[in-house]
Amino acid sequence: MKKIITVVCSLLALIGFSYLILFVISSMYSPQADHVPFLNDxxxxxxxxxxxxxIFQKYAEANGMGNDTDLLMAIAMQESKGKLPDIMQSSESRGLPKNTIRSPxxxxxxxxxxxxxxxxxxxxxxAIALQSYNFGAGFSNYVARHGGRFSPELAQQFSRLKARELGWKTYGDSNYVSHVMRYYNNEKLKQKLAKKQN
Structure with missing residues (x-):
């Protein structure tokens, strides 16, 4: 009987460990894995x-957003992950073709x-400001005409409307706010944990 109990316990431990490994791996690669911080850098x-x-701090302060340095950096993560000279993909905000700016x-x-x-x-x-960064400033006017409150559904409606108007398949990223805020919130959590460890 002891042998059977030992085998059963060993099997349960193995199953539990396997489940944990599968959970970690799936969390790393799942696009919905935002609830598991830092498994994916x-x-x-x-x-x-x-x-x-x-530099982010300098221009945040120059534009009256001294407390928003991490938010600007989160935008850069969503836009280019720092891999392009036009790190914030801001050429188009100046009326220039994409990636015209060659200096970070x-x-x-x-x-x-x-x-x-x-x-x-x-x-x-x-939320409205972030989505407007992606869609263009006209999104703020659209929100104002449709109740004045941001929602992902409103962003999707605007995206479909603009795509139809321009004859494009898609227009912008209607999930831009959640994508940027994922980087921002995880960065804040990382900083908080780093402070606790020091």
Missing amino acids: NRVISQDVEKYRP EKSIEAGARYFSKTLKKSKGNI
Whole structure:
């Protein structure tokens, strides 16, 4: 009887351990894995973006957003992950073709200025400002005409409307807010955990 109990316990332990390994692996690769922080380093601000922190801080302060440095960096993560010279993909905000800006600092300067404008136009609503960064400032007007409150459904409606108007298959990223905020929230959590460890 003891032998059977030992075998059963061993099997249960093996099954439990296998389940844990499968959970970790699936969490790393699942697009819905935002509830499991830091298993995938791609969900926090990368070193490619982090190295520009002083420049992000400089232009955040220059545009009256000194507390929003991490938010600007989260935008850069969503836009390029720091892999392109136009780190914030801000060429289009200046009426230029995509990736015309060839300097990370000029991209950060233009991106911070544009985000500051979308923030003012949205009366400080971060979600509307972020989605406007992706869709263009006209999104704020669309929200104002449709109840004045941001929702993912409203972003999807605007995306479909603009795609039809322009004859494109898709327009922008209607999940842009959640994508940026994933980086932002995970970065804040990482900083908080780092403070506790020090």
